[in-house]
Amino acid sequence: MGELFWAVARELRFRTRDALEPWAVTPAQSRALGVLLHDEPHRLGDLAERLRIAPRSATEVVDHLERRGLVERRPDLADRRATLIVLTDRGRAAADDIRAARIIEADRFFARLSPGDRADLARILGNLVAEGEREANKG
Numbered sequence: 001m002g003e004l005f006w007a008v009a010r011e012l013r014f015r016t017r018d019a020l021e022p023w024a025v026t027p028a029q030s031r032a033l034g035v036l037l038h039d040e041p042h043r044l045g046d047l048a049e050r051l052r053i054a055p056r057s058a059t060e061v062v063d064h065l066e067r068r069g070l071v072e073r074r075p076d077l078a079d080r081r082a083t084l085i086v087l088t089d090r091g092r093a094a095a096d097d098i099r100a101a102r103i104i105e106a107d108r109f110f111a112r113l114s115p116g117d118r119a120d121l122a123r124i125l126g127n128l129v130a131e132g133e134r135e136a137n138k139g
Contacts, residue, residue, distance in 0.1 A: 011109070012106065013027065015109055016105055016106075018105075019102060019104070019105040020098060020101070020102075022101075023094055024068075025065075025094075028051065028057070028061050029061050032051060032058075032061050032062065032071075033070065033071075033087070033091060034095060034098070034099060035047060035050050035051065036071065036085065037087065037099065041074065041076075041084035041085060041086045042084065042085050043082050043083065043084060043085070044058055044062060044085060045058075047062070047085055062085055069091070070088060070091030071085050071086060072086055072088055074086055
């Protein structure tokens with residue numbers, strides 16, 4: 001079952017990568033834009049934690065997005081040593097567009113399933129995510 005899950009995840013990842021091509025962003029950069037779209041600003045370390053990547057990798061992601069004018073670094077007024085990462089207007093628009101493209105691609109991918117199967121899969125995956133979150137909050 002694990003192999004089947006990873007095969008599905010791999011195909012969805014490839015399709016998503018192709019859907020991201022018009023914005024010339026990597027999946028990690030896309031995820032960073034999505035995190036910031038829903039919850040900004042973030043310190044770099046917090047963003048790395050949310051993305052589940054090393055802080056050094058998060059720095060590379062933010063550097064790329066900043067060079068493209070999609071995010072900017074601002075001083076944290078609560079802690080002058082810290083820097084906050086925020087979306088620019090252009091970054092917010094790109095994040096919205098990317099989110100819509102990802103939804104469309106996922107809908108296309110899962111359209112192969114009947115409505116009942118999609119509902120069952122959504123319920124099962126939701127249960128697995130919720131259980132993982134409960135376990136993570138215990139420790």
